Amino acid sequence: MKGRLLIAETPRHIGETVTIAGWVSVRRDHGKLIFLDIRDRSGSVQAIVLPSAGPAYEAAQEIRSEHVVAIEGLVKERPGGAEKAGSALGGIELEISAIRTISAPAETLPFEISVPELDLNLDTLLDHRTIALRNARLQAIFRIYSTMLSAYAARMRAADFLEIKTPKLVGSATEGGANFFTVNYFDRKAYLAQSPQFYKQAGISIFERVFEVGSVFRAEPHFTTRHVNEYVGLDAELGFISDFSEVMDELEATIKYVFAEIGKERASELALYGAALPADVPIPRLRLSEAVDILRESYGKEIEGGDIDAEGERMIGEYVKEKFGSDFVFLTHYPTALRPFYTMPSADDPSVTESFDLIYRGLEIASGGQRIHDYAQLSESIRSRGMNPDDFASYLDVFRYGCPPHGGWGLGSERIVQKLLGLGSIKEAILYPRDVKRLSP
């Protein structure tokens, strides 16, 4: 909009008449004086209109919350003592000389937007998602999310990873694990990718180091606060590793960098949630078997079936917080039977793997490890799980002609923000979440 000044810039224009545009958060009508809190993408400011403003004063009578307006006014310092302590509106205000409604709501809003903290049920929040997101505190989630994405990409590029984008429509659904969504693809079936795993590995066989930020689709009917059917994975894969500790080193450095950037760029957004950055200490690495012992000895919890459950992860999260002051923990050496066929078994004990999960505040946010890079070994691993290598022909081509030792990870981007801000549900960390019941908005 020509001639429009962002609200954040207004303090530099004291004594000048400027034009701002934005949404009306609050209207406070004192009979003669009318105060309007105006917000735009840069911030909020108070505007005041006096009866002497004539037509502008008349127009202000009709202004209501969430009207989209353009305001011309004189930037003034707040009258002495008039500024309430702790006000987020700054030390200046606009004395309105002209006001124009650009767009007015056709009907009453379903709930009040301008409160510091929206108190809505999850389905109300998501049914009216776009409107709810006008709330500053909710917007903060996605400002932080955006910083996380840019920091992740920046750190990966700095470490010489090449960013790639791989297909989400795929022709075969044989990777195993979670269920696939099926879609019609001309005269045949296609599937939505449940992970970029195969393409990442192909990527390292070309570029040595690759990363991808992309949607992942899981057709599982889960009803939890930490699952959705479409999420954004932060994946990476690197070649020529000596062992899988290098993968954890790389992930740890990346995580640390991402949080540091969020702290630098988004301090005010974090403050809205009272969120503290994780302590900058080395991330402890525990073998899964050690974690099982700790759970038994310190928490009296018996683990069956090898892998620890969600409650166990929360307990281990508490344990490492107390013992090491860490918000994170790597759990390593998962049983071979519990990991996908491409996971590298440990040389000294093939019943476990060179793999890890990364737990953040008791929630699994990443999974990774070293992959099998030897063609024969990989073919055998497929066979040993009762699958047919012929079904993996194009994938196996990556290894058939030589491939360096490599490994990587998949990070759940929304889970990071969920745990950082203490959000009750991962769905709050997704603009338009997809779950078993929800396909819109």
Added chain:
RNA sequence: GGGGGCGUAGCUCAGCUGGUUAGAGCGCCACACUGUCACUGUGGAGGUCGAGGGUCCGAGUCCCUUCGUCCCCGCCA
């Protein structure tokens, strides 16, 4: 897929062992107010108590069915 909770005003909720005309806060509308800042004050509108069936003299409340929603487990990120 297994289990549990909740559906009462636009929103968030209270309604005890069934008992006259179903409540609160916020929002909305009107009026008053020249320094508020989630303004305040006064007044007002707004509800087939998710839906269907049943028990009972009487059902928001008890029973059954059904729909919606949230959560836990599993799976995972």
